Amino acid sequence: MDLTLSQRYKIETYLEEGYSNSLISDKINVHKSTVGRELKRCDHLDRYDAVYAHKRYLKKKCKQTGFHSSTIEYKDEILSALEVNQYSPEQIVNRKRLEGGSFPCVETVYQIIYSQMSQNPSLKEHLRHHKKKRRPRASKETRGKLTNRKNIRTRPIEADNRSEIGHWEADVVIGTKARSAVLVTLVDRKSGYLLVGKANSKSENDVGATLLSMYERTPIPWYTITFDNGKEFACHQKIEELCNTVAYFADPYSSWQRGTNENTNGLLRQYFPKGQSMEDVLLKYISKIENKLNNRPRKRYGFYSPIELINNIDINAA
Structure with a gap:
């Protein structure tokens, strides 16, 4: 069976997280022997490299040296x-x-x-690459407390099955230091439409203010927002009141429950790599990248772009 580059990226990521060949094969829906053969492409390296393995695969598949x-x-x-x-x-x-x-x-x-x-x-x-998994924070947590949370399991069916535009997932993308500027991201679950803002810090007040400014320029409704359990989202009750929305929280350590946002943050890392300070990033540049990603065709939407989907909600984007 031929693996895609996407599957090879997943193999690389799962290996970094310590998964066995058998578990990786279950994750990407192939036989475990396929994973074993795939790893041999990089057996002379100190680690599996998805891009290198895919390049070797392409060279082997196409024996001719040129193109028609x-x-x-x-x-x-x-x-x-x-x-x-x-x-x-x-x-x-x-x-x-x-x-x-x-x-x-x-x-x-x-x-x-x-x-x-x-x-x-x-x-x-x-060419987009997966990065190394993030390290756990060593600093003591000093931000606000999360209270009155609504669990993701009580979220309306329209949000769960992506049948309606206006149900969002939120996250922050950190820079070099925990107390420095961060990017705040919102992604619509149905269309993949992205909003990106810049907060001066990861505090609930700064993140909350950024979310409010993002709401003011949103072309589609905010019916619900799903957050992770970061204390920067202790502002959720204020956001509910001022943005006419309902906030829900994913289960702890369950990033897969907000897969749309996690995947989109991976796209953003192409332009804002880990280790880059967000302090000097201009809002004009952030807007440019937001626009670029909203106009990029997506496989899961039949290669329509998010901006096309929100402008023509009759397109089947399920």
């Missing part, structure tokens, strides 16, 4: 979509097919990109 003349004509279009829009190869192919006409397959697009890396090494930076 009918494929070369797409090179500039592919490189532009990668460098300017940061589309993944899968997004490039399926978006072009959605717009009509023929286009090379995903494997061929990867080959074209890799064939240009010797001349333009920066291309690799535009």
Whole structure:
């Protein structure tokens, strides 16, 4: 069975978290022998590298050293979509097919990109990578307490099954220091529409003020918001009152319950890598990245973009 690059990224992540081959195979729905063979692609390295393994796979699959003349004509279009829009190869192919006409397959697009890396090494930076898992905080917690929380299990069915636009997941993306500026993110569960704001710190007052400013510029309703259990969200009752919404909280240590936001934060890390200070990040730049991601085609939405979905809610985005 051929693995996708997405599956290889998941293997890399699960290995870093200490999962066994058998458990990884269950997670990505393949036989455990497939995982074992896959790991051999990097057996000469000190760790499994998803991008390196996928590159070896593509080279083995395509024995020819060049491309057909009918494929070369797409090179500039592919490189532009990668460098300017940061589309993944899968997004490039399926978006072009959605717009009509023929286009090379995903494997061929990867080959074209890799064939240009010797001349333009920066291309690799535009291919999205998983980062190492975050370290636990060592500092003492000094922020507010969470009270009067509503559990995620009491959330309306429209939020759970993504049948209605206006049900959000919230999170913060931290910079270099716990007490420095952070990004506040909100993602609509149905459309994937993203809002990004900047708070001066991770305190409940700063995060709350940022959420209010985000609410004022939102083009779609806030029926519900699902938070994690970070104390920066002790402002939830104020947000409920001022934003005409209902706040819910995920179970502790259950990031999968807010998978939409977790995945979107991974996309943001392409532009705001871990270790980067958020102090000097301009609001204009944040707005630019927000707009870029909202206009990026998504596989789960049939390669429509979030902005297209909220502007045409009749499109089936389930």
